Amino acid sequence: MHQRFAVFIGALAAGLTFATPAHVHPHVFAEARLDITIKPDGTVEKLGHVWRFDDLFSSTVLVEFDKNADMKLDEKELADLATTISQSISEYDYFQAVMHDGKNIAMAAPAHLMADFQNNQLLIIFESTPKQPLKLGKKTSFGVYDPTFYTAIDYVNDTDIHVTGLPAGCTQKVVRPDPDEAIAQNQGTLTEAFFNDPTGTNMSKIFATRLEIECAQNG
Structure with a gap:
């Protein structure tokens, strides 16, 4: 079961020998909603x-998992x-991207x-929740x-x-990176080794929509 679903979401990464940004493109599409809950002390609750x-x-x-063939x-x-x-997306941190003042934040399995x-x-x-308590920093992003x-x-x-x-003193904004600008800003990392990494790349992270929360620091 794990292997079959992994084929759906991971076939491109497994099959690539080398690709350029123009040749890499998604095959599965999803519309998302994200609800972020913050505690009164500024700690991310969930x-x-x-x-x-x-x-x-x-x-x-549906066809893959409909074992009794009743079309539901x-x-x-x-x-x-x-x-x-x-199981299939656990190794990718459940496709979550949480950054705290420029550092990746590990998330606990749901x-x-x-x-x-x-x-x-x-x-x-x-x-999901952060593996360790996470208090909003100068800039915390979610996507x-x-x-x-x-x-x-x-x-x-x-x-x-x-x-x-x-919290008071914090502002939020949705950031939608421009693909051309994102590629230009990260040109130095877009090497053949980057695309050949079997664990995947951060290229889609570069393009990903995210919410940024900025908070005034009080020492």
Whole structure:
């Protein structure tokens, strides 16, 4: 099960020998929502993720996991799907990108990851927390990206990223990097070795939409 789903989301990374930015492109698309909850002391309490996948990929998953061939996924089949997805993306930190003053923040594995189908589209729903307590810094950013570049997960509207409990003295903004500018700024790292890394690359992270929270430092 793990191997089959991994083929869906990781085939591009496994099959690349070398690619340029013009040749690398996603094959699976998902619209995302992110709910960030901040405690009164400025500590990040949790991130709530919802991903809605495109019709073609959703249909592929339905056929793959519909073991009784009734053209729908029952509770057991959805549970198997959720387990497979969780195992497949766990090595990629569940496609999460959290940065604190320029440093990557490791996220704990979600206690529960749910799979569901609504209007014939696959939904992935989960909550996560930082592995270590994370207090908002001068700049803290949140987003999602697939390092294999096989899946494009994006927030269609700025309002699809929502913050609850933003402390006084902090501001938030949604950043949507310009691809040409992002490539120009990172040209020095876009080498053949970069694209040949079997663990994936940060290229999609460079392009990923993110929410930045900036807070005044009080010493």
